[in-house]
Amino acid sequence: MQLHNFNSGPSILPKEVLDGAAAAIHDFNGTGLSILEIGHRTTHFVAVVEEAKQIVKRLMDLGDDYEVLFLQGGATMQFMQVPMNLLDENGLAAICDNGVWGHKAVKEAQLFGPVQVVSDTTAAKHTYINKAIELPSNTSYLHITTNNTVEGTQWHQYPQVDLPLVGDMSSDIFCRPTPFHQFDLIYAGAQKNMGAAGVTMVVVKKSILGKTTRKIPAILDYQKHIEAGSLLNTPPVFAIYVSLLTLRWIEKEGGLVEMEKRNTAKANLLYDTIDASENFYCPIAKEDRSIMNAVFFLKDQNREADFLALCKEKGMIGVKGYRTVGGIRVSMYNAMPHSSVVAFCALIKSFA
Numbered sequence: 001m002q003l004h005n006f007n008s009g010p011s012i013l014p015k016e017v018l019d020g021a022a023a024a025i026h027d028f029n030g031t032g033l034s035i036l037e038i039g040h041r042t043t044h045f046v047a048v049v050e051e052a053k054q055i056v057k058r059l060m061d062l063g064d065d066y067e068v069l070f071l072q073g074g075a076t077m078q079f080m081q082v083p084m085n086l087l088d089e090n091g092l093a094a095i096c097d098n099g100v101w102g103h104k105a106v107k108e109a110q111l112f113g114p115v116q117v118v119s120d121t122t123a124a125k126h127t128y129i130n131k132a133i134e135l136p137s138n139t140s141y142l143h144i145t146t147n148n149t150v151e152g153t154q155w156h157q158y159p160q161v162d163l164p165l166v167g168d169m170s171s172d173i174f175c176r177p178t179p180f181h182q183f184d185l186i187y188a189g190a191q192k193n194m195g196a197a198g199v200t201m202v203v204v205k206k207s208i209l210g211k212t213t214r215k216i217p218a219i220l221d222y223q224k225h226i227e228a229g230s231l232l233n234t235p236p237v238f239a240i241y242v243s244l245l246t247l248r249w250i251e252k253e254g255g256l257v258e259m260e261k262r263n264t265a266k267a268n269l270l271y272d273t274i275d276a277s278e279n280f281y282c283p284i285a286k287e288d289r290s291i292m293n294a295v296f297f298l299k300d301q302n303r304e305a306d307f308l309a310l311c312k313e314k315g316m317i318g319v320k321g322y323r324t325v326g327g328i329r330v331s332m333y334n335a336m337p338h339s340s341v342v343a344f345c346a347l348i349k350s351f352a
């Protein structure tokens with residue numbers, strides 16, 4: 001039976017990325033050694049990091065005023081590493097709480113100083129994004145989650161601010177052309193659109209660093225990682241290599257313009273099918289719907305278990321909604337073929 005992998009992350013990767021990763025486990029670049037066995041300071045691996053950084057800069061159209069880092073600790077670590085590095089003594093962190101991940105960013109930032117929640121959609125169960133943001137004058141930075149993986153909302157236009165803008169892009173990085181230059185710090189766990197779990201990409205504008213007198217442990221200090229060229233300690237070698245293969249794949253397929261074309265076609269098909277259905281509904285405001293993660297429900301919730309059983313029977317993997325939200329969630333990352341969404345839509349239509 002053909003499987004359709006709608007997992008929210010770790011999630012589907014292009015077949016040629018999996019093939020390349022498998023080959024490198026046996027023999028990396030003709031070295032006779034596995035990628036799992038090579039030293040991280042060898043010329044072979046330094047070249048991997050450099051090429052990955054270059055592709056990221058090309059895809060983001062960013063210059064030398066930004067640095068690309070490959071770190072560990074997941075996007076979750078960024079919830080505390082960002083305030084530790086950016087929240088200065090007299091400032092506050094302005095954070096949008098539009099879902100589970102934004103909420104965690106708030107909680108962690110509170111460990112380092114005052115936090116102002118400038119957009120909170122809890123009362124509406126996060127079914128839209130409140131874009132009417134007012135920033136206090138002593139704001140050190142504004143943090144948004146560009147795509148709310150759990151709730152199925154996505155910022156389609158970013159706030160225009162004249163202070164550092166931080167974006168958690170874990171679940172929509174490289175899904176479409178993006179004005180990355182509007183951001184001063186971008187982070188993303190790799191395990192959705194960028195590769196395997198174990199590495200988190202951080203892209204930071206160097207000029208925003210060094211504003212706090214707080215003592216920062218070296219391993220958490222962006223500046224120290226920049227000085228060490230992402231090789232401050234042993235990095236997640238294999239995960240970085242899988243990211244390189246995925247980045248190469250994105251460029252080869254036509255870059256972000258092509259990713260957007262594919263992703264909007266898939267998302268439009270799915271949302272149109274749900275909206276036209278008698279049995280399903282999507283509560284998310286149309287203008288804020290995510291092209292990566294669609295969250296929707298059965299009108300008769302008693303039938304949810306039947307639908308999930310049918311999905312399982314038909315090889316549709318990972319479609320159960322997040323534990324606190326329920327319902328159905330279909331993740332359609334870059335590597336998800338159009339044919340899988342077509343197959344899923346056929347299931348929706350047939351579920352009378």
Ligand SMILES: Cc1ncc(COP(=O)(O)O)c(C=O)c1O
Pocket residue numbers: 009073074075076077101145147148149150168169170171189
């Ligand atoms: C938007 C967003 N931020 C943060 C996280 C947490 O990522 P990690 O598990 O890599 O810490 C996730 C995970 O799904 C996410 O989707």
